[in-house]
Amino acid sequence: xxxxxxxxxxKQKSGVKLYSKLVVRTKYDDxxxxxxxxxxxxxxxxxxxxxxCTNDFLKRKSRVxxxxxxxxxxxxxxxREFASREVVACACTGFDLPQSGGHxxxxxxxxxxxxxxxxxxxxxxxxxxERRERNLKKEIEDGFTMWKQGRxxxxxxxxxxxxxCMNGRGQVGGELELESVLKLKxxxxxxxxxxVDRNPGETxxxxxxxxxxxxQTMFLKNEGYVFDERSEDRFWDxxxxxxxxxxxxxxxxxxxTGGTGKSYVIPKHKDLGSFQPIYPTFREPxxxxxxxxxxxxxxxxxxxxxxxxxxxxxxxxxxxRLTKANxxxxxxxxxxxxxxxxxxxxxxxxxxPHREIITAVDWLVNWHRERGRKVVRVNPRGKGAVFDCKxxxxxxxxxxxxxxxFVAFDLEHTVTVASGLMLRQTIGVPMGKSTSPPLACIMCAxxxxxxxDFGPSKEEGGGCTFGRRCFLVCGI
Numbered sequence: 001x002x003x004x005x006x007x008x009x010x011k012q013k014s015g016v017k018l019y020s021k022l023v024v025r026t027k028y029d030d031x032x033x034x035x036x037x038x039x040x041x042x043x044x045x046x047x048x049x050x051x052x053c054t055n056d057f058l059k060r061k062s063r064v065x066x067x068x069x070x071x072x073x074x075x076x077x078x079x080r081e082f083a084s085r086e087v088v089a090c091a092c093t094g095f096d097l098p099q100s101g102g103h104x105x106x107x108x109x110x111x112x113x114x115x116x117x118x119x120x121x122x123x124x125x126x127x128x129x130e131r132r133e134r135n136l137k138k139e140i141e142d143g144f145t146m147w148k149q150g151r152x153x154x155x156x157x158x159x160x161x162x163x164x165c166m167n168g169r170g171q172v173g174g175e176l177e178l179e180s181v182l183k184l185k186x187x188x189x190x191x192x193x194x195x196v197d198r199n200p201g202e203t204x205x206x207x208x209x210x211x212x213x214x215x216q217t218m219f220l221k222n223e224g225y226v227f228d229e230r231s232e233d234r235f236w237d238x239x240x241x242x243x244x245x246x247x248x249x250x251x252x253x254x255x256x257t258g259g260t261g262k263s264y265v266i267p268k269h270k271d272l273g274s275f276q277p278i279y280p281t282f283r284e285p286x287x288x289x290x291x292x293x294x295x296x297x298x299x300x301x302x303x304x305x306x307x308x309x310x311x312x313x314x315x316x317x318x319x320x321r322l323t324k325a326n327x328x329x330x331x332x333x334x335x336x337x338x339x340x341x342x343x344x345x346x347x348x349x350x351x352x353p354h355r356e357i358i359t360a361v362d363w364l365v366n367w368h369r370e371r372g373r374k375v376v377r378v379n380p381r382g383k384g385a386v387f388d389c390k391x392x393x394x395x396x397x398x399x400x401x402x403x404x405x406f407v408a409f410d411l412e413h414t415v416t417v418a419s420g421l422m423l424r425q426t427i428g429v430p431m432g433k434s435t436s437p438p439l440a441c442i443m444c445a446x447x448x449x450x451x452x453d454f455g456p457s458k459e460e461g462g463g464c465t466f467g468r469r470c471f472l473v474c475g476i
Contacts, residue, residue, distance in 0.1 A: 007019050010054065011150075014050075014051050014054065015149075015150060015151060016050055016051065016054045016058075016149065017148065017149050017150060018054065018057055018058070018061075020147065020148050020149055021058075021061040021062060021063060022041065022045070022058065022061070022062035022063070022143060022144065022147045023062070023063045023065060023143060023146075023147075024037070024041055024062070024063070024064045024065070024139060024140055024143035024144075025065050025067045025139060025142075025143060026064065026065070026066065026067065026136060026139045026140075027066075027067055027068075027069050027135065027139070028066040028067065028068070028069055029069075029126075029132060030167075030169060031129065031132065031166050031167055031168075031169045032132075032136065032165060032166060032167070033165055033166065033167040034064055036164055036165040036167075037064055037136075037140075037165045038062075038064055040140070040157075040161055040162075040164070040165055041059075041062055041064065041140065041143075042059045042062070044140075044144060044155045044157070045058055045059055045062065047155070048153055048155070069124050069125075069126075070124075070125075071121060071122055071123065071124050072117075072118060072120065072121050072122070072123050072124075072125060072176070072181055072203075073121030073122065073195060073200070073201075073203065075125070075178075075181050075182070075185065076121070076181065076184065076185055076193040076203060077121070077193045077194055077195055077203070078192065078193050078194075079192055079193065079194035079195075079211065079264055079265075079266065080262065080264050082192050082208055082211050082212070083211075083215060083262065083263065083264035083265070083418065083419065084262060084417075084419070084420055085208075085212070085419065085420065086419050086420040086421070088208040088209060088211075088212045089208070089209065090103065090207055090208070090209045091190035091191060091207060091208050091209075092104035092191065092207040092209075095188065095191065097111070097188075097205065098110060100210075100272070100273065101210075103206070103207035103209055103210050104191060104205060104206055104207045104210075105204070105205075105206040105207065105210055105272055105273070106204070106205055106206075106272075107196075107202060107203070107204055107205075107272070108202070108203040108204070108205060109202065109203075114184070115176070115180055117176040117180075118176070118180065118181065118184055119202075119203070120201045121195060121200065121201050121202065121203050122200070122201050123176055124176075125176045125177060125178040125180065125181050126175050126176065126177060126178060127177070127178040127179070128177065128178075128179070129166070129170075131178070131179075132166075133159060133162045133163060133166065134159070136162050136165065137157045137159060137162045140155075140157050140162075141154065141155060141156070141157055188205060190208070191205050191206065191207065191208070192205070192206050192207070192208050192210075192211045193205060194206070194211070194266050194267065195266055196266060196267055196268070196269050196272075197266050197267065197268045197269055197276040198268070198269040199269045202269070204266075204267050204272055206267070206272070211265070212419070214265045214267075214275040215264070215265055215418055215419050216419070217275070218265050218275055218277040218418075219263060219277070219416075219418035219419065219423055220418065220419060220421070220423070222350075223427065224350055224351070224425060224426060224427035224428050225416075225418075225423040225424065225425055225426065226423065226424050226426055227421060227422070227423060227424075228415060228422045228423065228424045230422070232259060232260050232417075232422060235260075235415065235422065236258070236259070236260075236285060239285075239413045240254055240285070242409070242413075243286075243409060246405055246409055247402075247405065248402065248405055248406055248409060251289050251293075251398060251402060251406065252286075252288055252289035252292070252396075253288070254285045254286070255284075255285040255286075255287065255288070256285070258283050258284050258285035258286075258287070259283045259284070260283065260284070260415055260416060260417050260422060261279060261280035261281050261282065261283055261284065261416055261417065261432065262280065262416075262417045262418075263277060263278060263279050263280070263416045263417065263418045263432075264277075264278050264418075265277050265278065266278060277431070278432075279416055279431045279432025279433075280432060281432040281433050284433075286410070289406070290410065290430075290433050290434050290435055291434045292378045292380065292396055292398075293398070293403065293406050293407075293410075293434070293435055294433075294434035294435045294437075294438055295378045295379075295383070295384075295385045296376040296378055296385055296398055296403055297403065297407075297435060297438035297439065297442065298385070298438050299376055299378075299385040299386070299387070300364050300365070300368055300376070300403070300442075301364065301438060301441055301442055301445060303368075303387075304364075304367070304445065306321075306324075307452075308445070308448075308449050308452070309444070309445035309448040309449055309452075310444070310445075310448045310464050310465045310470070311441050311444060311445045311448070311464075311465055312464040312465060318464060321464050322464075338474070339474045340474075342470065343470040349428055349429050349431065349436060349440050350427065350428040350429075350431065351427060351428060352427070352428050352429055352439075352440065352443055353427060354411045354412075354426070354427070356443060357407070357411060357429065357439055357442075357443060358404075358407070358408055358411070359446070360439075360442045360443045360445075360446035360447075361403070361404055361407050361439070361442060362404065363446050363449070364442055364445070364446070365400045365401075365403065365404050368400060369400055373387050373388070373400065374388060374399060374400060375387065375388035375397050375398070375399050375400070376388070376397070376398055376399075376400070376403070377389060377392045377395035377396065377397050377398075378395055378396045378397075378398070379392075379395055379396075380395060380396045407435065407439065410430050410433070410435060411429075411430060414430040414431065414433070416431070416432070441465070444465050444470070448465070
């Protein structure tokens with residue numbers, strides 16, 4: 001409190017904000033000497049005309065921070081830009097590149113005249129010394145310009161001053177230069193550079209028309225999405241009103257500055273002609289509440305008896321599950337026939353009807369309610385969820401009825417932006433959200449419970465499901 005009063009008096013008298021610190025952010029480079037850079041910043045502070053009694057304090061509070069250098073993928077990949085376009089045209093004319101269906105589509109590693117260092121999108125290029133000096137000059141000037149002091153704090157830095165901040169280390173052979181990456185980008189300007197699913201280090205080059213067709217197939221022509229004519233702001237304003245009317249307002253803070261994620265697609269590793277949709281949801285107003293609700297749903301699912309379903313929490317539990325099944329089948333007699341089947345369910349997450357999802361959640365909630373459980377508490381700052389416990393009073397609490405209500409609300413208010421249009425999901429679990437995996441597993445557990453209840457006894461049937469992969473064993 002005393003410091004705040006003192007800082008306020010100094011600000012009123014001299015106009016200097018002592019609580020505002022200078023932060024110079026510069027890209028990491030072992031050729032830059034931080035000691036000399038810090039000394040240069042101190043010299044520039046002395047020339048700003050602040051009272052001499054405050055300069056030492058401002059220098060002590062100033063910071064020089066390393067920032068991350070962009071990778072090859074971050075410099076090349078432009079698929080997010082093309083994913084937001086409503087109309088595109090073919091741009092592969094004149095490029096001597098492998099084609100598919102009359103349009104360019106190939107991997108960067110398939111081209112013979114490409115530097116092998118460029119084929120790995122995770123590599124970090126390094127700019128030449130002259131460019132690095134110019135960039136460092138701009139970084140210092142930007143740091144002073146953004147310094148909030150209530151007055152003009154911009155400075156001019158000479159290149160000869162910046163050169164004194166370099167330690168003299170030269171270029172080492174075999175390094176990837178930044179100019180090589182920019183040259184490759186200019187060479188194939190107009191084409192789409194994108195990462196590959198299951199292989200983020202790979203880069204795929206394709207015609208914008210092929211990428212647009214992939215966006216159309218996965219989103220605009222997908223029967224699970226409908227076009228929403230409302231603007232983004234209007235949609236979230238109306239959603240907030242419905243959120244409060246549903247009695248969910250006390251679950252967590254609604255992020256008023258949130259928005260809709262912009263979806264895109266990336267080609268699959270095994271077949272570049274197939275695409276994997278990506279749904280960013282980190283900007284949504286309910287993102288934090290959705291993460292907590294996912295942990296609550298996982299607790300409800302994981303506390304079900306193993307004999308009631310086949311859900312596998314982790315691959316490490318597969319051996320134990322098979323051991324129990326073998327022991328059970330060994331007690332059934334020598335004339336027992338064992339039938340086994342395995343499935344890889346395609347479009348499992350995107351083809352689930354909303355009504356069936358609600359039915360499965362109702363079954364799970366009622367199962368726990370019959371056993372006297374009413375409230376789930378979730379650790380708000382880490383992992384962990386328990387049923388109502390007196391020692392966890394500080395944890396986030398949600399009732400079983402609120403879990404059901406949130407799932408129903410989330411299913412009706414899942415939207416994304418694709419090709420510049422806002423689409424609302426009408427079929428499938430909320431794609432891209434934290435609640436998607438537990439909801440899909442709950443639906444599987446509900447179907448497996450009905451299978452065991454209708455068909456073989458729990459001692460005669462067994463199996464395991466992990467994601468969209470299912471393995472069933474039945475003794476007859």
